[in-house]
Amino acid sequence: DTEVTQTPKHLVMGMTNKKSLKCEQHMGHRAMYWYKQKAKKPPELMFVYSYEKLSINESVPSRFSPECPNSSLLNLHLHALQPEDSALYLCASSQESLSNSPLHFGNGTRLTVT
Amino acid sequence: RKEVEQDPGPFNVPEGATVAFNCTYSNSASQSFFWYRQDCRKEPKLLMSVYSSGNEDGRFTAQLNRASQYISLLIRDSKLSDSATYLCVVNGGSSNTGKLIFGQGTTLQVKP
Numbered sequence: 486d487t488e489v490t491q492t493p494k495h496l497v498m499g500m501t502n503k504k505s506l507k508c509e510q511h512m513g514h515r516a517m518y519w520y521k522q523k524a525k526k527p528p529e530l531m532f533v534y535s536y537e538k539l540s541i542n543e544s545v546p547s548r549f550s551p552e553c554p555n556s557s558l559l560n561l562h563l564h565a566l567q568p569e570d571s572a573l574y575l576c577a578s579s580q581e582s583l584s585n586s587p588l589h590f591g592n593g594t595r596l597t598v599t
Numbered sequence: 600r601k602e603v604e605q606d607p608g609p610f611n612v613p614e615g616a617t618v619a620f621n622c623t624y625s626n627s628a629s630q631s632f633f634w635y636r637q638d639c640r641k642e643p644k645l646l647m648s649v650y651s652s653g654n655e656d657g658r659f660t661a662q663l664n665r666a667s668q669y670i671s672l673l674i675r676d677s678k679l680s681d682s683a684t685y686l687c688v689v690n691g692g693s694s695n696t697g698k699l700i701f702g703q704g705t706t707l708q709v710k711p
Contacts, residue, residue: 527686527701528643541698575642585631585690588699590642 488512489591491576497597498566506561506594508576514589516582517559519551520575522593528575534559535582566598600625603689605702613710616677620705622687623669632663632670635686637704643686646672677709 489510498504508517516535520528533541534553542551548570550562559576573593579586605622612618624632632649647654649661649670660673670689674681687702 527703530698533698573640587633587645587648588643588688589645593642595640 489576489578489589491574491591491594493594494592495595495597497599498563499599500566500568502566503562503564505563506574506576506596508559508561508591509557510576510578510589510591511557512578512589513556514578514580515556516579516586517553518577518579518588519549519559519561520577520590522573522575532561533582540582563596566596568598571597601703602626602691603687603700603702605685605687605705607703607705609706609708611708611710612677614677614679616709617673617675618677618707619671619673620685620687620707621669621671622689622702622705623667624687624689624700625668626689626691627665627668629689629691631690631699632661633688633699634659634661634670634672635688637684637686639683646685674707677707679709679711682707682709 492507519531522528530543531545532551537553548565552560575593576591577588579588602625634646635643636646637643649663653662658675662671684704684706686704688699691698
């Protein structure tokens with residue numbers, strides 16, 4: 486069982502659609518992350534939130550828009566995506582945004598852009 | 600040179616074998632090291648943190664060699680269920696940026 490939950494598990498969207506990915510954790514962690522993973526590649530960091538504030542944006546295109554409504558929730562808003570954005574999107578949390586804290590990943594959302 | 604390097608494999612071993620993976624890192628200031636396991640089409644799961652003195656969890660042993668800047672994972676008595684990709688994760692340096700760097704992963708296939 487994962488303590489970080491993501492919804493939906495699968496998402497198919499057209500290039501003109503707007504959709505959102507959701508992530509929730511109840512471990513009291515103060516840092517939350519979005520990663521993108523393509524097949525046979527390691528996860529690639531997109532965003533880091535620390536104490537509900539965006540602390541790292543890895544030069545992600547603006548068609549991806551993160552939001553952290555509170556310390557337990559993290560959203561990723563998607564708009565005008567491209568087929569190459571199809572990937573597994575992983576949410577993670579850690580105790581602090583200190584890199585000595587291990588990451589706890591959610592199950593991921595498998596996104597297909599048509 | 601990549602910041603974190605792993606031999607992608609695949610490592611094909613019979614059940615019961617002992618197998619070891621190494622992972623080298625480039626930043627001598629790195630302080631935190633982890634091994635994750637990822638099954639096909641699943642999320643990465645923390646296998647173990649790696650401590651300076653080395654640590655063991657059942658059939659799994661992790662070691663850190665700071666002088667040569669590598670960490671290792673030893674799996675004894677391999678099971679079919681150990682088949683997965685093993686990701687080495689290292690923090691990017693001494694500053695608390697929250698950035699952990701992933702290796703490319705090493706694929707292990709345990710055969711009956």
